[in-house]
Each structure stands twice: as C-alpha cells, then as structure tokens.
Amino acid sequence: MELTALDDHLVDxxxxxxxxxxxxxxxxxxxxxxxxxxxxxLTCYTPDGLAVLVSGLEYSRAVTxxxxxxxxxxxxYDRRRLLSEYGPTEATHRINSAFLADCGVDSVFVPDRFPxxxxxxxxxQGHTVSVDTDDVLMDIRAVKHADEIDHIRAAQRANETAMAxxxxxxxxxxxxxxxRLSHEGKPLTSERVKHEIEATLxxxxxxxxxxxxxxxxxxxxxxxxxxxxxxADEAIIIDIxxxxxxxxxxxxxxxxxxxxxxxxxxxxxxxxxxxALDAALGAVEAGASGADVHAAACExxxxxxxxxxxxxxxxxxxxxxxxxHGVGLAIHEQPRLGTEGGELEAGQIITVEPGLYDPDVGGxxxxxxxxxxEAGYENLTDYPRDVVVD
Amino acid sequence: MELTALDDHLVDxxxxxxxxxxxxxxxxxxxxxxxxxxxxxLTCYTPDGLAVLVSGLEYSRAVTxxxxxxxxxxxxYDRRRLLSEYGPTEATHRINSAFLADCGVDSVFVPDRFPxxxxxxxxxQGHTVSVDTDDVLMDIRAVKHADEIDHIRAAQRANETAMAxxxxxxxxxxxxxxxRLSHEGKPLTSERVKHEIEATLxxxxxxxxxxxxxxxxxxxxxxxxxxxxxxADEAIIIDIxxxxxxxxxxxxxxxxxxxxxxxxxxxxxxxxxxxALDAALGAVEAGASGADVHAAACExxxxxxxxxxxxxxxxxxxxxxxxxHGVGLAIHEQPRLGTEGGELEAGQIITVEPGLYDPDVGGxxxxxxxxxxEAGYENLTDYPRDVVVD
Numbered sequence: 086m087e088l089t090a091l092d093d094h095l096v097d098x099x100x101x102x103x104x105x106x107x108x109x110x111x112x113x114x115x116x117x118x119x120x121x122x123x124x125x126x127l128t129c130y131t132p133d134g135l136a137v138l139v140s141g142l143e144y145s146r147a148v149t150x151x152x153x154x155x156x157x158x159x160x161x162y163d164r165r166r167l168l169s170e171y172g173p174t175e176a177t178h179r180i181n182s183a184f185l186a187d188c189g190v191d192s193v194f195v196p197d198r199f200p201x202x203x204x205x206x207x208x209x210q211g212h213t214v215s216v217d218t219d220d221v222l223m224d225i226r227a228v229k230h231a232d233e234i235d236h237i238r239a240a241q242r243a244n245e246t247a248m249a250x251x252x253x254x255x256x257x258x259x260x261x262x263x264x265r266l267s268h269e270g271k272p273l274t275s276e277r278v279k280h281e282i283e284a285t286l287x288x289x290x291x292x293x294x295x296x297x298x299x300x301x302x303x304x305x306x307x308x309x310x311x312x313x314x315x316x317a318d319e320a321i322i323i324d325i326x327x328x329x330x331x332x333x334x335x336x337x338x339x340x341x342x343x344x345x346x347x348x349x350x351x352x353x354x355x356x357x358x359x360x361a362l363d364a365a366l367g368a369v370e371a372g373a374s375g376a377d378v379h380a381a382a383c384e385x386x387x388x389x390x391x392x393x394x395x396x397x398x399x400x401x402x403x404x405x406x407x408x409x410h411g412v413g414l415a416i417h418e419q420p421r422l423g424t425e426g427g428e429l430e431a432g433q434i435i436t437v438e439p440g441l442y443d444p445d446v447g448g449x450x451x452x453x454x455x456x457x458x459e460a461g462y463e464n465l466t467d468y469p470r471d472v473v474v475d
Numbered sequence: 476m477e478l479t480a481l482d483d484h485l486v487d488x489x490x491x492x493x494x495x496x497x498x499x500x501x502x503x504x505x506x507x508x509x510x511x512x513x514x515x516x517l518t519c520y521t522p523d524g525l526a527v528l529v530s531g532l533e534y535s536r537a538v539t540x541x542x543x544x545x546x547x548x549x550x551x552y553d554r555r556r557l558l559s560e561y562g563p564t565e566a567t568h569r570i571n572s573a574f575l576a577d578c579g580v581d582s583v584f585v586p587d588r589f590p591x592x593x594x595x596x597x598x599x600q601g602h603t604v605s606v607d608t609d610d611v612l613m614d615i616r617a618v619k620h621a622d623e624i625d626h627i628r629a630a631q632r633a634n635e636t637a638m639a640x641x642x643x644x645x646x647x648x649x650x651x652x653x654x655r656l657s658h659e660g661k662p663l664t665s666e667r668v669k670h671e672i673e674a675t676l677x678x679x680x681x682x683x684x685x686x687x688x689x690x691x692x693x694x695x696x697x698x699x700x701x702x703x704x705x706x707a708d709e710a711i712i713i714d715i716x717x718x719x720x721x722x723x724x725x726x727x728x729x730x731x732x733x734x735x736x737x738x739x740x741x742x743x744x745x746x747x748x749x750x751a752l753d754a755a756l757g758a759v760e761a762g763a764s765g766a767d768v769h770a771a772a773c774e775x776x777x778x779x780x781x782x783x784x785x786x787x788x789x790x791x792x793x794x795x796x797x798x799x800h801g802v803g804l805a806i807h808e809q810p811r812l813g814t815e816g817g818e819l820e821a822g823q824i825i826t827v828e829p830g831l832y833d834p835d836v837g838g839x840x841x842x843x844x845x846x847x848x849e850a851g852y853e854n855l856t857d858y859p860r861d862v863v864v865d
Binding site: 125142143174195197198199200201204205216218280283284287288292294295308 | 587595604678685
C-alpha cells in the first residue's frame with residue numbers, strides 16, 4: 086500500500102506515526118488496516134510499515150487477512166502482570182504504549198473522533214497524541230484505486246437490480262378511486278417498496294441502514310425516508326445507497342417515479358433537474374472544482390427562476406442541498422460538490438444529484454454516481470431516467 | 476427518566492454533568508437522549524435536566540422525538556460569526572462550550588470512547604473533561620425498565636420466527652451420497668440458511684450485522700460465522716442476534732441442530748450442555764453473582780472430565796467462553812457471566828449459553844435469553860431444544 090501523501094504529512098508535521106483505535110465499520114480503520122473486525126483494535130502506520138494490535142481471538146485472522154506487516158496481541162506485552170499490577174484500564178494504556186514503542190513511535194496523529202480514554206492513557210505514558218485536523222486520510226481515501234472502483238461498480242450493479250425491483254413493483258400497482266396505489270389488494274406503501282429493495286439487495290450480499298422511498302409532500306424533505314401509502318400522480322423519490330457486506334464499499338443512486346399523470350409542475354421540474362444533472366456532469370473533470378460543478382447545477386435552476394442556497398441561504402424550497410459527495414467505504418466522504426468544494430482529482434468517485442423541493446409540489450431528484458477522469462468522467466450508473474412508470 | 480444513580484455518581488465525583496458526543500448507534504447516546512439520529516450530536520445530562528445540541532436539519536425532529544428538556548442547534552450560538560472568526564474546528568469547540576455553559580456545566584464526565592477532538596476543544600475553552608472510568612451508564616443500562624423488557628421480548632419473538640425458518644430449511648434438506656445437505660437440487664450452504672434467517676427478520680422489521688450458521692469443524696470456533704456446504708450428521712450451530720430497527724433493542728438465541736445421525740460424542744455433548752444450561756439457569760437470581768452462574772455451568776463440564784477456562788486458561792477445546800452477557804441496546808453489555816462477574820440485579824436481561832468445542836468433534840451451544848428476578852428468572856425464550864431435525 087503506497088501512502089506517500091501520508092508519509093509526507095507525517096514528515097511535514099514532525100509526527101512519528103498515525104494511530105487508529107476503532108472497529109472496521111470506521112472507514113479509516115478499514116482502509117488502513119484492510120481488516121474486517123467487529124471490535125475495536127489499534128492500527129499504527131509509520132513510513133516503515135503497518136502494525137495492528139488485536140485481541141487474541143482475532144490474532145490468526147489478522148495475520149492472514151489484514152494488510153499489516155506486524156500483528157501483535159496483548160499477551161505479547163506481559164498482559165497478565167500488567168493486569169494484576171495496574172488493573173484493566175491502566176494495563177490497557179501500558180500495553181498500547183508498549184505497542185507504539187515497538188513501532189518506534191513516540192508522537193502520533195489520530196482522527197478527530199479517536200477515543201479519549203486511549204489518547205489520555207497514551208499521554209500519561211509519555212506519548213504525544215494530536216488530532217490530525219487536516220484529516221489527511223479523508224483526502225487520501227477520496228481518490229480510489231482500481232480495485233476500489235471495481236468494488237463500487239459492483240455495488241452499483243446491485244443497486245440497479247434493486248431499483249428495477251422497486252420500479253417493477255410501482256409498475257404493477259393499480260390505482261384505486263382515491264388515486265391511492267395498491268398491490269395485490271393491499272395499499273402499496275413506502276415500507277413495502279423499501280422491503281422489496283432490501284430483500285433484493287440482501288440476496289446479492291448487500292446491506293443498507295436505510296433507503297428513501299418518499300412520495301408527495303414527504304419527498305419535499307430530503308431527510309424524510311418516507312412512510313405510509315403511496316399516491317398516484319405524485320412524484321416518488323427512491324434513493325438507494327447499499328453497502329457490500331464483504332468489501333465495505335457503497336453505491337448510491339436516486340430516481341424519481343410517477344405512477345399515473347404527473348402534474349405540469351412536476352414534469353417541468355423533472356425536465357429542469359435532468360438539465361441540471363447534465364450541466365453538472367458536463368462541468369466534471371480533473372482540475373475543475375466541486376464548487377464549479379455545484380454552480381453548473383444551480384445556474385440551471387436559477388435561470389428558471391427557482392431559489393437555490395446560493396441565491397437565498399434560508400430558502401426552504403427549490404434546490405436546498407449540495408450537488409453531490411464522494412462515495413467509498415463511507416456513504417458520504419470527500420470530495421464535496423458545494424460552494425466550498427475544492428479541486429477534483431481523477432479517480433475520485435462522486436454522486437451528482439440535483440433536485441427540487443416544495444411541500445406544495447413534492448420533490449424531484451436524479452442522482453448518478455461517476456468516476457472523475459482527466460478528460461471528464463465515467464458514469465458508473467446504467468439506469469433509465471424516465472419519470473413515468475408504466 | 477429517573478437516573479438517581481447517575482445523579483449520585485456526579486455528586487460523588489464533584490462533576491457537573493455527563494456529556495455524550497455520538498450518533499444513536501451508540502447505546503449510551505440512544506439510552507440517554509432517546510433520539511434516533513444518523514449523525515453525531517451532543518447530549519448533556521445534569522441532575523437538573525437533559526439537553527441536546529443537534530444540527531439544524533434534525534432540530535424539529537429532536538424537539539418532538541427526543542427525551543431532552545432543551546433542544547439547541549448551532550445557530551443558537553452565533554455560528555456564522557464564530558465560523559468566520561475562528562474557522563470550522565474552533566467554531567465547533569466554542570459552540571460546544573457555549574452549549575455546556577447554557578447547561579450550567581463546567582466539568583463533565585464522558586464515556587471512554589468520547590471523541591478526542593471534542594474533548595481537547597472543550598479543554599481549550601476551560602472545561603474539565605474526564606473519562607468516567609467506572610462507566611456508570613453501562614451499569615444503569617444493565618437493569619431494564621418494563622418497556623425495555625417488552626422491546627427485547629418482542630425481538631425474541633422475531634428471533635424465534637427466524638430460527639424456525641432456518642430449522643424448516645434444514646428439515647426440508649435431502650442428504651446426498653457424500654452426506655452433504657442439499658435443497659431444491661443445490662447444495663445447502665451456511666449462506667443459504669443465513670439468507671433465510673435475514674429475510675425472515677427483515678420482513679418483521681429487524682436487522683442484523685451477522686448471524687452464525689456453522690457446521691462441523693467451523694462450529695468448533697465460536698467466532699467463525701460459517702460458510703460453504705453443510706453436512707449431514709454434523710452439529711450445526713445457529714446463533715441469531717437481531718436488532719429491532721425501530722427500538723434499537725436486541726434479542727439473542729442459539730440452537731444446535733443435526734440432520735441425520737449425530738455421533739455418540741455430539742449426543743453426549745448435547746446432553747451435557749443441556750445440563751450445564753439448566754444448572755446455570757438454576758443459579759440465577761437477584762443477589763447471586765455472574766461468577767456463581769458461570770461456575771454452575773463449568774462444574775457440569777468439569778465433572779464430566781472436560782476442560783474449561785477455569786481448569787485450564789489456555790485450553791482450545793472444551794468450554795472456552797464465558798456463560799453469558801447482558802443484552803439491550805448493545806448486543807453485548809453488562810452484566811457478564813464469567814469468573815469476574817459481579818452481583819446480579821432483578822431486571823437485568825442476560826443470555827445463558829454454555830457450549831463445547833473441539834475441531835475433531837465440532838461445536839455444540841444452547842443459548843436462552845432471560846430476565847433476572849428476585850426469586851430466580853423469567854425465561855424470554857420459547858423454542859424447543861431438540862438437536863435432531865426431522
């Protein structure tokens with residue numbers, strides 16, 4: 086694993102190593118250690134190599150599965166004597182300190198959410214522990230290696246299968262006299278569609294914390310996951326962001342559907358949002374900034390006379406979020422496509438997801454996931470954009 | 476919410492408040508705030524009341540859904556000025572400090588994995604931040620309220636439905652000439668059985684990070700989740716620990732099955748493990764210790780001449796784990812049923828799960844989940860213990 090940027094960062098700040106104490110749901114831990122473990126463990130990176138300190142139970146698995154050059158366990162550091170002499174808390178601190186000494190490390194950078202107890206314990210043992218406020222690992226993780234791109238591409242294929250299952254369910258729905266959707270004699274709810282999505286992903290080895298299936302006024306709140314019966318003629322936002330249970334990598338895609346007849350406003354909003362998406366995609370290339378891409382989407386909406394956060398920071402309708410975000414081991418990571426978005430680099434994987442919202446109209450969002458390239462981008466998304474389901 | 480034990484703890488240590496900075500997957504955060512949010516937020520408890528500091532996006536939901544007496548957001552603390560004057564990191568620290576001042580708090584206890592950046596930032600602003608090494612919230616959480624017991628009881632019902640689905644799948648399997656199990660013409664694998672379990676739980680609104688379906692030598696490693704084709708005549712351990720997606724509470728149960736003819740050793744081990752389970756259950760009551768319950772299980776195995784961690788701490792066969800653990804918002808919490816397990820209290824919910832392991836034989840484990848009562852226990856588990864599936 087080549088981490089020149091991390092080496093340089095440590096040298097620049099005169100710090101010996103980078104230390105993580107987390108389980109592998111933490112993206113930095115998973116990335117650096119390459120180890121998938123349910124309980125927290127220590128990973129110490131120095132320009133000379135990578136070492137992990139894991140429980141005895143995880144030792145042999147860490148030897149074969151982790152990226153570490155050196156695997157240590159508490160019994161390597163006289164655990165029993167330390168326990169009886171100092172009790173469990175200080176024994177742990179002394180074991181951690183001995184592990185760092187083994188790595189040749191006095192001072193360490195740590196992520197901002199590094200556990201206080203571990204930090205204070207190491208400080209008591211004479212180590213210098215500082216938060217890496219630049220969050221260099223976040224920037225390193227943003228640019229994907231070829232195998233990471235493959236993992237995300239695979240996740241996006243599973244995502245499309247799930248989206249197709251959801252769309253088929255909408256297409257199979259019938260419309261009752263109150264313009265409510267029903268399926269197999271029962272009201273078709275957001276929950277039922279979400280279940281279809283989750284079950285499809287599960288079958289392919291993917292999990293998700295949540296999914297958005299939100300219709301009508303619910304879709305006008307980008308944070309509402311949606312619940313209850315779905316209506317015909319309303320815009321229904323479906324936003325799916327699954328995680329591969331094996332690799333840990335995510336995909337992310339949104340489509341907006343309508344069963345029946347969309348209102349004129351929804352149809353206009355949909356056409357505008359497609360144009361905003363295409364404009365934003367057209368602005369993507371290595372060297373452009375996240376702010377440029379966001380501006381391209383905003384301009385389409387602003388030219389149509391609709392509010393954005395750029396024209397009115399307090400607006401609650403219109404385009405009320407940023408244009409996109411990085412995707413990887415975390416579902417939201419660097420880079421960000423907003424007013425403060427910095428320079429894009431080839432190999433970054435980002436979503437592009439303009440949308441419009443108003444409780445009186447509903448919500449419309451279209452989201453693709455792409456890889457930034459030198460010349461532009463490669464779109465990892467292979468799913469139609471049609472709004473009307475039939 | 477009555478938290479007399481927390482009030483007393485703060486007074487005893489002359490600390491003004493208890494502070495958490497975590498999202499609600501953190502059991503302490505979920506417990507104290509009563510709020511389910513995907514991003515980290517601050518919860519400050521004092522004997523005078525509970526306050527949360529959440530993002531503007533979560534504000535209105537926190538007002539209606541959290542347990543807090545006071546809900547604050549960064550804009551309440553002059554966020555825009557602080558941002559331009561100090562930049563994002565120090566602005567956050569100053570907002571956090573102003574929030575604590577609002578709560579009338581100078582000094583705080585925090586959990587051991589409290590984020591270092593928040594702690595150091597508050598210290599720079601003049602606050603005293605110390606890790607609560609006694610972990611008082613862990614002890615408080617161990618004794619369940621009536622509604623928590625109801626949540627776990629409901630999760631255990633869903634768990635039994637999933638176990639029944641898995642057992643039915645085993646019962647429907649046929650045995651080929653190599654004594655391999657097959658189902659609908661394909662080899663029956665651990666993965667297929669896990670899928671059946673997960674799909675059943677999903678239907679009921681439950682999620683799980685993982686499930687154990689491990690046969691043969693795999694079952695001899697309590698940490699092996701199991702993979703690949705299942706064999707007849709071998710012991711198959713199924714350990715399911717689902718979490719209710721709405722309430723956050725877990726259940727936990729293990730059964731061991733055999734399709735075909737178990738070996739004599741497996742049958743003996745199963746009978747012994749049932750006796751160890753009954754002995755351990757018989758030792759449970761308020762006032763007994765976790766060590767007593769563990770001893771009761773160990774004695775059954777030791778009397779039969781099998782090794783335990785008590786007789787041989789380095790053994791890799793026999794009874795090689797503790798007898799059980801608390802279950803709640805975390806799948807593993809207080810109390811612990813091991814050699815150092817302290818006094819049990821009425822209202823604690825624990826697993827009792829003796830087992831035997833040897834790669835040459837396989838693994839056998841039976842696990843029930845129970846509530847400790849003054850007179851003994853109430854068993855929340857309603858599932859047969861039969862080993863042979865037919």
